[in-house]
Amino acid sequence: MRYLKLINILCVGGLFAIANTASAQTDSIKYNHQESFGPITWPVTGQGTRSNAGKPSPTYWQNRADYQIKATLNEGKDTTITGEVTITYTNNSPDQLDYLWLQLDQNLFKPDSRGAAVTPYTGDRFDVRGFSRGGYHISSVEVTYKGETYKVTPVITDARMQLRLNAPMDGKGEKISVKINYDFAIPFYGADRMGRKKFKQGYVYEIAQWYPRMCVYDDVEGWNTLPYMGLGEFYCEYGDFDYYVTAPANMVVVGSGDLQNPEEVLSPAQLSRMAEAKSSDKTVMLIKQNEVGKSSTRPFKGSLTWHYKMLNSRDVAFGASDAFIWDAARVNFPSGRKGIAMSAYPVESAGVDSWGRSTEYLKNSMEIYSKAYFEYPWNSAVNVSGVALGMEYPGAIFCLGGLKKGQLWGDVTHEIGHNWFPMIVGSNERKYMWMDEGFNTFINEYASQQFNKGEYNDTTKQAQRILGQYRNSKDPLMTAPEAIGLNDYGQYYVKTALGMDILRNVVLGPDRFDYAFHEYIKNWAFKHPLPYDLFRAMNDASGEDLNWFWKGWFTTTWKIDQAITGVKYVDDNAANGSLITITNNEKMAMPVDLKITQANGKVETLHLPVNVWQRGGVWTFKYPSTSKIKLMVIDPEHELPDVNLKNNVYYGE
Template sequence: MRYLRLINILSAVGLFATATPAAAQTTDSIKYNHQDLFGPITWPVTGQSTRTASGQPSATYWQNRADYQIKASLNEGKDTTVTGEVNITYTNNSPDKLDYLWLQLDQNLFRPDSRGAAVTPVTGDRFDVRGFSRGGYNIASVTVTYKGDTYTVTPVITDARMQVRLNVPMDGKGQKIQVKVNYDFAIPYYGADRMGRKKFKQGYVYEIAEWYPRMCVYDDVEGWNTLPYMGLGEFYCEYGDFDYSITAPANMVVVGSGDLQNAEEVLTPAQLAKYNQAKNSDKTVTIISAEEVGKAATRPFKGTLTWHYKMQNSRDIAWGASNAFIWDGARVNFPSGRKGIAMSAYPVESSGNDGWGRSTEYLKNSMEIYSKAYFEYPWNSAVNVSGVALGMEYPGAIFCLSNLKKGGLWGDVTHEIGHNWFPMIVGSNERKYMWMDEGFNTFINEYASLQFNNGEYADTSKQAQHILAGFRKSKDPLMTAPEAIGLNDYGQYYNKTALGLDMLRNVVLGHDRFDYAFHEYIKHWAFKHPLPYDFFRAMNDAAGEDLNWFWKPWFFTTWKLDQAVTSVKYVKDNAQNGALITISNLEKMAMPVDMLITQANGKTETLHLPVNVWQRNGVWTFKYPSTSAIKSIVIDPEHELPDVDLQNNVYKAD
């Protein structure tokens, strides 16, 4: 309400009508140039008329598809391996003929000679990609079936990508081709903080991801997207259906993305009963307790068992396996009335009410909050696995660090499952535009923390200045690709992006307009591949506001914000005649101006000036209808903005 109310007040008293000449007010300290910010901006035309000017997929939008059938085995030994066969049905919905296909071989990151290993600093980093002697895929065979003809292909492997050159070009407009790959790889101990294996008291926990050759995306903007996997930059995947089976030692529990198809075959009758009970309970139900782990009555100890899962319309899958798992679950209640299940699997070292004993509660509540607020979770289950990965997300499966507790665990769980909305539902290109998933997700995490358990872990302090410290010295803007950004600067993908969305919601548009536009973006791009320009256009169009003055500096530059109160003078030297207040925009970025004005008679008022006051120059004088002397003025009293100099935000009368 305050946005409309205050603008109406300002208009009524004529505050926008009186301004002193800008040139007379400009000083050498002002870096601001209104032409840089408010000059014409036209975002690139993307696609082949497949994306609209309003930031939506057009009627001619197309997207290719990859459906997977995978059979894999977990083979414990000195170098524990995954051996698999993946059958991919690839549908070319584009209008283009394809002479070759590209696949991602993400495990090749862990080869000693990988590009990721080559660019890892000698001091190491969070991802610590140095490779190991058995790292990477061994591709045993590749066969192609197209229009009834099956033939073997010798693939061309370059780092973490594999090209399959076709004997006959693949037609477009819905044609299908089958690619079968037989492969194996050794599981790294520390898989770039995204997967791996870790030993606990009662056995290894395996967090398995990037575990099958998968299709690169061929899209309407760039054709084949073949940027290599090098560590920080994550993934860009096609959507499709997954049918996969994991054969593992019989004493292990295997949890993963999607719906378990053969629970009766892999669970004891007691476990099956508890599993079904968990599906119908809002309270966490223990399926395998700490006391049952490792007991002969709980799991068979000889041979192997095959766990069969399915997941529809997903862009990826992951799984975890261990003989050390405590396993629990609870029902998830979706807005439509549909029910699902949230689960956690963790070793005894992680257990306890301060730790992973509440993991399922955190997961369930996050899924319900995001489903209600943004888009209903489209799958039936999700599982959180405790292990070596600090935090990593996959559709329906997340990995969190084993020793996290209380707010640390809540934050990790709600963040990683939040990624199921960005980029698992809204399928952006993480390898190029990391802010589109990490930043959007960090933004929605704030609101989940406010809602969960009456704000048990909510941070209600204003974070703008704290976040500012994390990116104010960065030389790289948000549009920088992950593999090119400073290794100490990628945190801004998370925090600077989220702060920018908070500023739009709280200062520029207001909650209703922002939320409506953001929901429109999610609705139109669910299970599709948006670009940054689609997001910018979608928000502009649905909010009814040309926000290009914000998108340009916040995402494409490292410009700073510095608003200041320059002077206060009274009309005819009498405060009862009104005050002429001059404010300045000293740095290159601009924002609306909120000012808390306190008069000597005790009257206080917060004024909201739109960003348009900076459209012609960096100095603005307006008339305020004071009735007594102004005691103080504070710019941005709610601390919503990352102003680089807070001292000049405050005016105090002598």
């Protein structure tokens, strides 16, 4: 706006004459202070396992699943995985369990799956259509408990499998063993999370959701059995993984965790180069481009079994191919511990502007996140180029083969960032997608600022642009992934990250925010936090009641519209001070940053707390001006997604 109509203001002290009050402004205001600041009660667990301070209480418990997996990759017309998984399940709950629930995620690809049924006929990113050989074939299930071994006939419902026990399983540390023999055909496009793709020198297999795994039984909902339908990701128990992958001898198999038998599966040259890479901050080639496909590179016959271990993880994944270029570099963790970052990719992905820098991106991301948030707890990570656009697993990520430069950096730092959310902080992705995608997107911003002096840092971001396309969404962030609008799930990423930026930069300040966020990460590492644990943790550690923020940003679709609606000089003399009226037109409350430029050249930015809106949507305050106000701007740094920027500006006479 060019000019604002000046409003005569009521002064409580009686020093100024009154012509009109600002009450007329309230007619168009949607804001209701009782909605934002009225009483609110977050849910609590019935067992008292989570404290009011947002921490696990002394009575918190969590079940555990340890896996031994032996699988074979069988190439052919229908390339398959055949496997045997033995799960040692520990029931740390106080409850007896009459049955167990497992996830059968490959059943998403059965033609009659729920995921296929709810896929639009026009398709979507996950494009779950199903295929004739899709899904698990369970050949046998055997249970061992208290010395008794017996077969179980599984009850399979879509992507879940129930095992009804002969006798209840006791709690408080009791263990049960479940042995399952299975196979499945590898889909070409596995919902953008796994699959196979033919490249010039061979197929690249990205293998995930490749073994039946335990559903989570937690202190909040008991068994978590929401089906896998495509968009909603995973909720898994922690445990140790000991897995073996048998594949054709000409293939390289890279995966989550530490390779246990390098001498059996690597050539002498690869062993030597691997040792060099573990001591090098620069990328070392393990298999060079001109070595791919040569018998000297893979001097083995028949098949080989690759043995990996990963401790205290919630999942594992692997990549396999005879077309891999393979490289690696050392990772330096804050404690002084060393690790290794690797990349495996076909010749189509090679190049100094593409996957030739993948390991550099991976290494630096791991070091940045370890220093800033929580030290990466495992020893290795690998990035695999293939059919998946971008997908994350503990210690293994899949990125699209054709990405270059900043796009590849963004994909790598995002997918490995997921090793902090939700692989370390183990939230329920299937219900609360924003807790992993959004927090990860938030920390990605700071990685991009730090990597290589900001090589790929985006300095053009503005809140209005970031949130613009989701402004009319009818679904708040707390909506479960399978219930959100088909075009709206991107807000899980950007609206959450923007909210965390606002909380850090506008509401709390970096010091208080960073301390509280670190406390949340530390207390919930390798555990299962709820949104309400986050809300309580941030409130408690920052010393601020942020319920107005959590409610407005995460549970509603409220908008922000802060406006300058009046200026009057005391006794008509700017040297005596100014009375400035601001209005909160929309439902969302936020602090107000107001940059004021006086005619005498003085410039300052006022920071008004959100509390100015606690009693209503109009606030008048006295500013100690010494000359006329030339210009005022609300939110000068564009931190807030204000829906009407025109009323954020005041031009003086």
